[in-house]
Amino acid sequence: MEEVYDFQEDDIGRVILESSEKVGSLANQSSVQINVEGTEFPVAVNLDRGKISRAFINLFSNAIRYAESRVDVLLKYDGSNVYIEFNDDGPGFKEEETERVFERFFVGRKGDTGLGLAITKAIVEKHGGKIKARNNISGASITVVLPRSAKPV
Numbered sequence: 001m002e003e004v005y006d007f008q009e010d011d012i013g014r015v016i017l018e019s020s021e022k023v024g025s026l027a028n029q030s031s032v033q034i035n036v037e038g039t040e041f042p043v044a045v046n047l048d049r050g051k052i053s054r055a056f057i058n059l060f061s062n063a064i065r066y067a068e069s070r071v072d073v074l075l076k077y078d079g080s081n082v083y084i085e086f087n088d089d090g091p092g093f094k095e096e097e098t099e100r101v102f103e104r105f106f107v108g109r110k111g112d113t114g115l116g117l118a119i120t121k122a123i124v125e126k127h128g129g130k131i132k133a134r135n136n137i138s139g140a141s142i143t144v145v146l147p148r149s150a151k152p153v
C-alpha cells in the first residue's frame with residue numbers, strides 16, 4: 001500500500017526534540033540518559049512531520065534498547081543538508097551487519113521484528129535523504145541526511 005505523504009516546511013530540531021520526549025519514559029525505564037544537541041536555531045526541512053517522527057522514534061527505540069547508559073543525538077547542517085546523528089554507548093553493530101540492518105526482517109542480537117530500520121530508510125528516502133549505519137568508538141551510530149529547505153521555517 002502506498003502511504004500518503006503530507007510535506008510541510010518545519011524546524012527539524014523541533015521534530016527531534018518532540019520525538020525524544022515521546023521516548024522519554026522508555027529511556028527512564030531503561031535508565032538511559034538522552035542528550036540532544038544542535039537544535040538551538042531553527043533549520044527548515046520540507047517534511048512530513050508524522051513520518052519523520054516515526055523514523056526518529058524507531059532510531060531512538062533501537063538506541064535505547066542497546067545503550068549502556070546514554071543516547072546522544074547531534075544535529076548538524078551545512079548550506080544543502082541537515083545531518084542527524086544517533087549515537088549510543090552499546091555494543092554497536094557486528095561488522096557484517098552495517099549493510100544489512102536496513103533490510104526488511106533483518107534481526108540481529110536482541111532484535112525484535114526487524115522492520116524498524118527498513119521503515120525508517122523508506123521514510124528518509126521519500127524525503128530525498130539517505131541513512132547510514134556505522135560503529136563509533138563507543139557504540140552504534142546512525143546518520144540521517146535530509147535536504148535542507150531553501151525557505152525559512
Ligand SMILES: Nc1ncnc2c1ncn2[C@@H]1O[C@H](COP(=O)(O)OP(=O)(O)OP(=O)(O)O)[C@@H](O)[C@H]1O
Binds near residue numbers: 063106116117140
Ligand atoms: N543501536 C543499535 N545497536 C546495535 N544493533 C542495532 C542497533 N539498532 C539496530 N540494531 C540491529 O539491527 C537490527 C534491525 O533493527 P530494526 O530496528 O530494523 O529491527 P528490530 O529493532 O529488531 O525490530 P523492530 O521492527 O521492532 O524495530 C536489530 O535487530 C539489531 O540487530
Ligand SMILES: [Mg+2]
Binds near residue numbers: 058062
Ligand atoms: Mg527497531
